[in-house]
Amino acid sequence: MTVKIRKRYHIKKKKLREIRGQIGxxxxxxxxxxxxxxxxxxxxNIILVNGEPLLMFIxxxxxxxxxxxxxMEIDRGYVVVDMGAVRFLANGADVMSPGIVDADPEISENDTVVVVDERNRRPLAVGISLISGPEMVERDSGKAVKTIHHIGDAIWELEV
Known part of the structure; x- marks a missing residue:
């Protein structure tokens, strides 16, 4: 699947200030x-920074x-999964609680999170948390993160 681009334009300064305020x-x-x-x-919609797709609107x-x-250094909003979960995440699966070995304790329900593997701490997916960080680690069943973007998807493959 490829990304079908309908329109491409520069962001006005006022809109850029809004975005900077939103992304923390x-x-x-x-x-x-x-x-x-x-x-x-x-x-x-995807935000290009110097021609690279670094941010997107969800x-x-x-x-x-x-x-x-x-x-960037991911020291907040992270979810660490075991190596057994990597192949499922590469296919776009949501993150299940049994595969989580660690999570930022500051995560609340509906936060944006970056899912990383336990060995290399490299990003595998971006998602929205369905439960809090401590609950992710404690639970042994159920979904913890809804995946919105993963390695190998159309946004990952995007060449501009």
Whole structure:
């Protein structure tokens, strides 16, 4: 599956200030003098920073893409999964509680999270938490994170 681009344009300064205010921890992905554009697609709009897809819109929130997550230190909003979960996540599966070995205790329900593997701590997916961080680690059944973007999907493969 490929991303069908409908429109591409530069972001106005006022809109860029709004986005920077919204992304909090991820604001380091947009340096001061960066060229910032929006790509409108049939699914999710994507924010290009100097030609790279580093952020995207999911509903009314701005979240990092995996390429964006790879460019930063992930010390908040992380979910660590065991190596057995990696192949399922690469196919777009949601994160199940039994596969979680650690999670940021500050995570609340409906937060944006970056899912990383336990061995290399490399981002595998971006998702929305369905339960709190401590619950993710404690539970031994059920979904913990709804995956919205994963390695190998159309956004990961996007070449602009």
């Amino acid at each position: 921890d991820y604001s380091s992905l947009i340096p001061e003098k960066a060229t910032v554009e929006i790509i409108e697609t049939d699914d999710n 509903d009314d929130r701005v979240v990092p893409t995996l390429r964006g997550a790879l460019k």
